[in-house]
Amino acid sequence: MSGATVEYKFDALKRLTAALQDAPREFRKLSRRALTEAGRDTEQRAISNASFSSRIPSSISLQVSFRSSRPRIILRASLAKAPHARVMEGITAQGGMFEHPVFGNKREWVKQKARPYMAPAVRDTRIELNDKIEKVADDMIAKIASST
Numbered sequence: 001m002s003g004a005t006v007e008y009k010f011d012a013l014k015r016l017t018a019a020l021q022d023a024p025r026e027f028r029k030l031s032r033r034a035l036t037e038a039g040r041d042t043e044q045r046a047i048s049n050a051s052f053s054s055r056i057p058s059s060i061s062l063q064v065s066f067r068s069s070r071p072r073i074i075l076r077a078s079l080a081k082a083p084h085a086r087v088m089e090g091i092t093a094q095g096g097m098f099e100h101p102v103f104g105n106k107r108e109w110v111k112q113k114a115r116p117y118m119a120p121a122v123r124d125t126r127i128e129l130n131d132k133i134e135k136v137a138d139d140m141i142a143k144i145a146s147s148t
Helices: 011-020 025-038 040-049 085-089 118-147
Strands: 003-008 060-065 072-078 097-102 105-113
Touching: 011 025, 011 118, 025 040, 025 060, 025 118, 040 060, 040 072, 040 118, 072 085, 072 118
Parallel strands: none
Antiparallel strands: 003 072, 060 072, 097 105
8 A cells, every 4th residue: 555654663663573573473463453552642643633634534544564674663644545645744856845736727836835744743652652662562572471
């Protein structure tokens, strides 16, 4: 699924991913569920920040990946549901500005300022999110260790 993406790297995810390599698959499911719940505040903040749009809020989702080379939590806006999500976040060659035709009139274009919604949500909640991720990782690593 393509889309506008904001991602931060957390050391706790790397530790958890390493612990999950040899653990039973049920721990991977439990970890994914717990990490998704840990990121819920960030996701809700992004949805709230995007309330200026009728399509962007419903396109925002949170994904957890345990790929050993790049474990991560991804906050994403689907471009299939909201084609303007990327430019409104400010992910363009021009940075914070973009141009678009006025009501589809290709002869009349206007510049518009981007309205970031994901980056501010991640920035505002990153300390709390990092603490939650650390707790989930420590708890799951302890559960994995006690199960063997």
